[in-house]
Amino acid sequence: MNYEVLGISVLWIFLYGYLIVASIDFGAGFFSYYSFVTGRKHLVHNIIERYLSPVWEVTNVFLIFFIVGIVGFFPDTAYYYGTALLVPGSVAIVLLALRGSYYAFSTYGAKDNKVYMLLYGATGLLIPASLSTVLTISEGGFVSEINGQVHFLYSRLFTSPYSWAVVLLALVSVLYISAMFLTYYASKAQDYKALEVVRSYALGWSTPTILSSLLVFFAINGHNPEHFQRMLDLSWMFVISFLCFLGAVGLVWRRRSYGWAFLLVMLQFAFAFFGYGASHMPYILYPYINIYHNFTSEAMAIALVIVFIAGLLLLIPSLVLLMRLFLFNAGYVQGRTSKKG
Numbered sequence: 001m002n003y004e005v006l007g008i009s010v011l012w013i014f015l016y017g018y019l020i021v022a023s024i025d026f027g028a029g030f031f032s033y034y035s036f037v038t039g040r041k042h043l044v045h046n047i048i049e050r051y052l053s054p055v056w057e058v059t060n061v062f063l064i065f066f067i068v069g070i071v072g073f074f075p076d077t078a079y080y081y082g083t084a085l086l087v088p089g090s091v092a093i094v095l096l097a098l099r100g101s102y103y104a105f106s107t108y109g110a111k112d113n114k115v116y117m118l119l120y121g122a123t124g125l126l127i128p129a130s131l132s133t134v135l136t137i138s139e140g141g142f143v144s145e146i147n148g149q150v151h152f153l154y155s156r157l158f159t160s161p162y163s164w165a166v167v168l169l170a171l172v173s174v175l176y177i178s179a180m181f182l183t184y185y186a187s188k189a190q191d192y193k194a195l196e197v198v199r200s201y202a203l204g205w206s207t208p209t210i211l212s213s214l215l216v217f218f219a220i221n222g223h224n225p226e227h228f229q230r231m232l233d234l235s236w237m238f239v240i241s242f243l244c245f246l247g248a249v250g251l252v253w254r255r256r257s258y259g260w261a262f263l264l265v266m267l268q269f270a271f272a273f274f275g276y277g278a279s280h281m282p283y284i285l286y287p288y289i290n291i292y293h294n295f296t297s298e299a300m301a302i303a304l305v306i307v308f309i310a311g312l313l314l315l316i317p318s319l320v321l322l323m324r325l326f327l328f329n330a331g332y333v334q335g336r337t338s339k340k341g
Contacts, residue, residue, distance in 0.1 A: 003301040018062035026124040027178020033121025132170035140286025162223040184258040230279040237275030244268035
């Protein structure tokens with residue numbers, strides 16, 4: 001059995017789960033603040049809070065699984081990425097802590113504080129921007145090893161067009177995914193005033209998302225031609241992703257089947273994300289970490305695969321139960337029951 005491919009596939013599934021769930025969370029935080037400063041809070045804030053109340057605590061479970069797994073399956077990632085992510089990783093942790101403090105304080109009535117709302121909205125954009133540096137660094141050219149010591153080239157990262165293209169894609173994708181989900185959620189709640197607002201957000205961020213995706217696609221050609229060529233070999237996945245995008249935006253534009261529209265959004269990012277991941281193989285970090293040359297022992301691999309598959313089997317039913325009790329419970333969605341369940 002090819003444990004290397006199985007291991008990275010399981011980790012990529014967890015990372016995709018985090019991409020979707022965290023994007024909804026981060027984008028909702030920004031829209032919550034934006035509605036606060038534009039005087040639309042009374043229209044959309046309740047919808048956002050009804051979604052976030054039961055969900056925010058489980059969002060980072062996917063990220064924790066991925067971090068533990070990537071170090072467990074590929075121990076060299078701690079050595080190379082530990083140096084490279086010292087600054088962006090620390091920034092992300094601080095921002096996640098600030099975001100968590102907002103949730104804690106909002107429980108005790110501080111949710112209307114302008115400073116807390118600003119931090120809440122800002123972290124919704126700054127966290128994905130800082131986390132996106134992981135994908136940027138993985139393309140190579142930002143880490144060098146001299147005499148057995150890893151050096152991170154900060155100046156090259158901050159002056160790279162590819163790096164900024166990835167940050168831009170991370171920001172607009174978060175807002176697009178979140179707005180699409182909130183459109184479906186507002187429709188299910190039959191909150192038509194909120195629906196009009198978040199629907200306009202979804203349509204407004206759709207074009208920047210596809211344009212920034214194309215920008216990253218061509219920026220990779222300039223930064224890592226080898227990876228770009230493998231992406232062309234899997235171009236059918238990106239074509240299907242684009243068709244899903246057209247279908248999702250078309251349904252929202254025609255005010256029809258918002259649930260199917262969000263499903264198409266998930267498929268859009270699934271095909272793009274797994275296409276990117278497959279074309280990136282066998283490297284985790286060009287040219288230092290290869291899944292075949294930097295893999296853990298077979299015994300450790302078997303144990304990790306069992307644990308992570310068991311984790312998926314536990315996490316997925318838990319999320320389904322959470323959705324049935326809260327997110328897709330008609331009474332809760334429409335605000336007829338307490339948000340604390």
